[in-house]
Amino acid sequence: MRADFIERALRGLYSATLYLLVPITLYHLIWRGFRQRAYFQRWDERYANYSPAGVAAPVWLHAVSVGEVNAAAPLVNRLRMQRPDLRVVVTTITPTGSERVLALWGDAVTHVYLPYDLPGAVARFLDQFRPALALIVETELWPNLLFGCRDRGIPTHILNARLSARSLRGYRVLAPLIRRALASVRLVAAQSQDDARRFERLGAAPERVKVTGNLKFDIPPPQTAGFVQAFRGALGQDRPVWIAASTHEDEEAPVLEAHRLLRVAHPGVLLLWAPRHPERFRAVAQRAREAGLKVASRSVETWPQPDTDVFVIDTLGELTSFYACARVAFVGGSLQSIGGHNLLEPAATGTAILSGPQLHNFVDIARRLREAQAMRVVDDAVTLADALGALFGDEKARTAMAANAARLLEEGRGALDRTLDLIAPVLPEAG
Numbered sequence: 001m002r003a004d005f006i007e008r009a010l011r012g013l014y015s016a017t018l019y020l021l022v023p024i025t026l027y028h029l030i031w032r033g034f035r036q037r038a039y040f041q042r043w044d045e046r047y048a049n050y051s052p053a054g055v056a057a058p059v060w061l062h063a064v065s066v067g068e069v070n071a072a073a074p075l076v077n078r079l080r081m082q083r084p085d086l087r088v089v090v091t092t093i094t095p096t097g098s099e100r101v102l103a104l105w106g107d108a109v110t111h112v113y114l115p116y117d118l119p120g121a122v123a124r125f126l127d128q129f130r131p132a133l134a135l136i137v138e139t140e141l142w143p144n145l146l147f148g149c150r151d152r153g154i155p156t157h158i159l160n161a162r163l164s165a166r167s168l169r170g171y172r173v174l175a176p177l178i179r180r181a182l183a184s185v186r187l188v189a190a191q192s193q194d195d196a197r198r199f200e201r202l203g204a205a206p207e208r209v210k211v212t213g214n215l216k217f218d219i220p221p222p223q224t225a226g227f228v229q230a231f232r233g234a235l236g237q238d239r240p241v242w243i244a245a246s247t248h249e250d251e252e253a254p255v256l257e258a259h260r261l262l263r264v265a266h267p268g269v270l271l272l273w274a275p276r277h278p279e280r281f282r283a284v285a286q287r288a289r290e291a292g293l294k295v296a297s298r299s300v301e302t303w304p305q306p307d308t309d310v311f312v313i314d315t316l317g318e319l320t321s322f323y324a325c326a327r328v329a330f331v332g333g334s335l336q337s338i339g340g341h342n343l344l345e346p347a348a349t350g351t352a353i354l355s356g357p358q359l360h361n362f363v364d365i366a367r368r369l370r371e372a373q374a375m376r377v378v379d380d381a382v383t384l385a386d387a388l389g390a391l392f393g394d395e396k397a398r399t400a401m402a403a404n405a406a407r408l409l410e411e412g413r414g415a416l417d418r419t420l421d422l423i424a425p426v427l428p429e430a431g
Contacts, residue, residue, distance in 0.1 A: 010177045014143060015119050025116055035279035038095030048115035048124035057089035057110050058428040060131035064114075065097040066316075067342055068137040071160050071215045073104055074416050075135075080108065083427060089129050096278065096316060103317050117142040126152055132428040138162050141202075143174070143181040150184035155426050157187040159419055160215040163198040164339065164360045171202060179203030186426070189419050192364040210422060213415030214365065216344045224324035224349060231325045234303030235270070240392045243272040243322055243351075246341040247332035251356075252284055254335055254381040256291050259310070261385035266392060270304055272322050274313040276332060276341070281314035288312075324349040327398060328391045330384060334358045343369055347405035352391050352398040354378055368412075374405035 025046070033040035044051065061076065063069040069092065076088060090105070091114040092098050101111045110129070115121035122144045134149050134156040149156045171178050182188075182203040189212040190196035196209045235241075242262075244255045252275075259271045275284050281297075288295045293309040298318070304311035313322055323329055329346035333339060334356030343365055346353050353375040359366040369375035378384040391398050 006176075007180050010180070011119075011143065011147065014174070014177055018116070018118050018144075022116075022118070036095060036277065038098075041095075042113060045113040046115055047118070048121040048128070050112070050124075050128055055087065055089075055110050056128070056130045057087040058130075058132040059086050059088045059135065060091070060129060060133070061088060061135040061137065062091045062114055062140055063097060063101075063137040064140055065092060065094040066100045068092075068160075069097050069100045069104070070219060070342070072135075072137045074215060074218045074220070075159070075419060076105070076109070078416065078420060079427075080105075086428065089131065099316055114140075114145075117144045119144050119148075122148040126154070133157070133423070133426055135159055135423070139167060141171070141178055141181065143177050146181040146184055155186040156184065157189065157423055157426075158185055158199075159189045159423075160212075160415070161188045161190045161199060162192075162195045162361070163202065164363065165198070166339070166360050168198045168202060175202070187422055189422060191415075194364065210418075212418040212422070213412060214344075215415045215419065216342065216365075217409060217412035218414070218416035219344070219348070221348055222320045222324065224321045227321040228324050231303060231322075234305070236306045237268075240266050240269045241272060241326045242269065242328045242330065242388055242392075243274065243326040243346075244330045245274045245319060245323065245332060245346070246276040247273070247280075247284075248276055248336055248338055249280060249283075250336040251332050252280075252287055254384065255330070255332075256287060257381035258330075258384040258388065259293075260291070261382065262388050263309075265389050269392075270308060271310045272304075272313060272326055273310055274319050274322065278314070278316070281312060285310075285312045285314075320345050320349060323351050326351055328352045328354060328388055330354045330378075330388075332356075333361075335380070340366065343375065344409065347374060347409055350402040350406065352376075352401040353405065354384065354387050354391075368408055369405065372404045372408045374401050374408055376401075 029039050061072060063072045089110040090101050091112055092101060093114055115125050126148050131154055134154050136158045138160050139162055188199045188204045188209045191214045193211055196211050199209055200206050247255055262269050273284055275281055285295050285297060288310040294307050295310045296304050296308045297312040298315045323346045329351045331341055331343055333341045337358050339361030340359040343353060343362060355375060355377055357377050357379060376387055378387050
């Protein structure tokens with residue numbers, strides 16, 4: 001009785017705070033809209049107002065953005081193959097995640113944005129789609145959403161679950177509420193033993209936490225041969241090529257400086273540049289032009305030209321193909337305190353990998369890549385340029401890194417089958 005009272009009090013305080021912050025959510029959407037116009041659209045979904053009404057779906061899967069959608073893709077594809085009778089609703093938070101869902105599945109799945117964690121919005125969302133199973137990818141712990149599923153008897157599974165030490169500390173403010181919300185989760189399928197322990201410390205019942213591995217290891221190998229051939233044909237010559245992928249604003253100056261230093265020893269070097277966020281596409285192109293470099297972009301010129309110094313990848317869904325075009329990949333979000341981005345994508349294309357030291361979101365994968373000698377870590381523009389130059393001049397080292405990464409990818413497979421075995425007993429029956 002006392003526990004119920006405490007929970008109601010905590011939920012009430014949390015929800016009241018969120019309602020007070022609703023004006024800030026509107027400001028956030030407007031602010032993001034000026035940077036990425038897709039944020040001006042579909043506001044009704046952010047507050048779970050659906051018109052026309054969406055289609056009910058017995059399986060709901062939430063993947064916050066592109067990385068989580070890609071991680072969940074093998075799972076969704078297998079579910080659709082094994083159970084074509086099940087309608088799936090996939091939610092994201094970002095427009096780029098939304099675009100990835102539509103690119104992968106079109107209208108074969110239902111897609112909307114996940115609403116804000118307001119009690120009324122959560123209730124409307126669950127009443128609209130009436131899921132019989134909730135699958136949440138990686139680390140999306142919204143108390144009202146978890147309680148809403150519990151109160152409706154919807155079993156909730158957190159799949160490919162990861163929780164960094166930093167995220168664990170960040171949840172301390174809401175620790176009593178999160179602990180009660182996590183207690184309602186049927187399964188936490190963790191990427192690693194460290195992730196499992198952190199979820200237990202946060203409040204997940206130990207008997208409901210299983211280590212299944214990382215679903216990203218089970219993403220099918222990319223088919224890029226035709227793309228690479230077209231790229232090289234347009235380039236017209238054998239130039240050293242590197243890619244700076246998923247970079248953030250504070251990493252742009254180091255990337256340009258590394259490219260400037262690299263051009264001293266390798267005058268013909270080409271930089272492929274894929275900023276993490278679409279609102280930075282024009283900005284990085286302008287910064288490169290101001291640095292005196294010849295710039296082209298995917299959306300305008302299609303391919304880099306023989307005299308292109310920097311080629312901006314200002315499209316979505318093609319990063320893996322461009323990884324395959326480069327000799328060396330620098331994966332961003334790692335020179336500033338973002339925590340890194342997916343290191344397995346370049347590994348899958350046979351491209352040598354460089355990263356900054358800030359990798360708290362990918363501790364396990366980064367450790368395994370480094371131990372396998374499949375990745376090198378750099379600290380700044382100078383060490384990035386040095387590492388690029390060294391790898392450009394050492395084909396044997398690049399080949400060894402690629403082989404080590406391929407072996408690690410093969411050894412890491414199996415999370416998909418383990419995850420499916422765990423959720424199979426709770427899949428809704430055919431209607």
